[in-house]
Amino acid sequence: MNLDLSFFNWAVVSSFLLKGLYFSVFLTVVATLGGIFFGTLLALMRLSGKKWLDVPAAIYVNGMRSIPLVMVILWFFLLVPNIIGRPIGPEYSAIITFVAFEAAYFSEIMRAGIQSIPRGQVFAGMAVGMTYGQNMKLVILPQAFRNMLPVLLTQTIILFQDTSLVYAIGAYDLFKGFDTAGKNFGRPEEAYLMAAVVYFVLCYSLSWLVKRLHKKIAIIR
Amino acid sequence: MGNWDWQVFLQDPGGKIPTYWQWLVSAWGWTVSVSLCSLVVALLLGSLVGVIRTLPDSPWLVRFGNAWVELFRNVPLLVQIFLWYHVVPKLFPVMAGLPPFILVVFALGFFTSARIAEQLRSGIQALPKGQRYAGMAMGFTTPQYYRYVILPMAYRIIIPPLTSESMNIFKNSSVAFAVSIPEMIQFAMQAGEETARVTEMYMAVTVLYVISAMVINRIMAWVEKKVRVPGFVVAGTGGGH
Numbered sequence: 054m055n056l057d058l059s060f061f062n063w064a065v066v067s068s069f070l071l072k073g074l075y076f077s078v079f080l081t082v083v084a085t086l087g088g089i090f091f092g093t094l095l096a097l098m099r100l101s102g103k104k105w106l107d108v109p110a111a112i113y114v115n116g117m118r119s120i121p122l123v124m125v126i127l128w129f130f131l132l133v134p135n136i137i138g139r140p141i142g143p144e145y146s147a148i149i150t151f152v153a154f155e156a157a158y159f160s161e162i163m164r165a166g167i168q169s170i171p172r173g174q175v176f177a178g179m180a181v182g183m184t185y186g187q188n189m190k191l192v193i194l195p196q197a198f199r200n201m202l203p204v205l206l207t208q209t210i211i212l213f214q215d216t217s218l219v220y221a222i223g224a225y226d227l228f229k230g231f232d233t234a235g236k237n238f239g240r241p242e243e244a245y246l247m248a249a250v251v252y253f254v255l256c257y258s259l260s261w262l263v264k265r266l267h268k269k270i271a272i273i274r
Numbered sequence: 275m276g277n278w279d280w281q282v283f284l285q286d287p288g289g290k291i292p293t294y295w296q297w298l299v300s301a302w303g304w305t306v307s308v309s310l311c312s313l314v315v316a317l318l319l320g321s322l323v324g325v326i327r328t329l330p331d332s333p334w335l336v337r338f339g340n341a342w343v344e345l346f347r348n349v350p351l352l353v354q355i356f357l358w359y360h361v362v363p364k365l366f367p368v369m370a371g372l373p374p375f376i377l378v379v380f381a382l383g384f385f386t387s388a389r390i391a392e393q394l395r396s397g398i399q400a401l402p403k404g405q406r407y408a409g410m411a412m413g414f415t416t417p418q419y420y421r422y423v424i425l426p427m428a429y430r431i432i433i434p435p436l437t438s439e440s441m442n443i444f445k446n447s448s449v450a451f452a453v454s455i456p457e458m459i460q461f462a463m464q465a466g467e468e469t470a471r472v473t474e475m476y477m478a479v480t481v482l483y484v485i486s487a488m489v490i491n492r493i494m495a496w497v498e499k500k501v502r503v504p505g506f507v508v509a510g511t512g513g514g515h
Contacts, residue, residue, distance in 0.1 A: 245360055
């Protein structure tokens, strides 16, 4: 079989791919920020030492982590319109799903990060009279974030790859863009190959950057 | 929502399979067989690639191993499955006759092999260098000291990450829905649409995924206990003394 990549011109990129790329990046950024925010809350609940906070958070995190992402995407697409009482598009559903799903994964990273801070730091904060909240905000979380930054960013790269799974509910992401372009021009094989190349270049460069950042942080510390 | 109707599983989907619950069991069978076959492929390839990334004095083999890991780690699984299913048979006519099941097993197996290779490499490198030198000093050839000295310990070290990877493979097998493998996600979508009882179908499938993950977890815990070397503290697992 002969590969013919000639149909990939600027018109195809601008009319099929950019819209998808924009959504994939947007979804990744929102899910990362939202996931870190709610993930930190979940991690604090689990580390609070209070059963009524710890147990629900543990059930949520372990539940999310034992179900395939595709299943979670389908569940939210089914349930969210029922809960809020009106239909929403696959794109909005995907955003809510990814924030909720990634929060579980980010919470495990944050928990490990918080636990990596030496106990002495916690006691030092208490000794100067800080409340629990102040201690977390001013002493522990800044250090935990810094220790966890490379892992958080690696998770973000995985998250970017996982956004392709919104295919299950027909949301228009980068992969869907390639899929549609390939089908429209009768060249699906070339489109899938190009999709692989584009994802590879993006993810490989990002992970290279993370590696460099990791080295930089390691030297300062 | 609200009123559940579990008797929907006794209805006839109108095909070869007499009831929905039997269809669900068959879908579970597909999920399990895709996962287990992929796990075998991933373990074989991942071990091979993981080992060659740690070979001394073979820079090109190490580079090949590194390239393998980067390649399969930086492309989304969904895209890889589409490549194996749609592109590989067209590019390589030899593979044109292969059933979709085999292609998906290759896709998931190669994808996971990169992760296992990475774990095995770090497991091997976590061993004290002296073990390798001891093997060399005994006059073992390279394959011999890998077989008798390094790998037995390295595999024990990586049992915890292998456990989560085996559970991941079950979860990742769900992506095969995209290329019409009749596994559980495919079942949930089709049966949900046919019966309009989507919640019941999703619930059944979700429960089966959780059960599968728990069974794998127990099996791996049993393996870990079975192969434990008395007195050897595995690095980074928090166990031991």
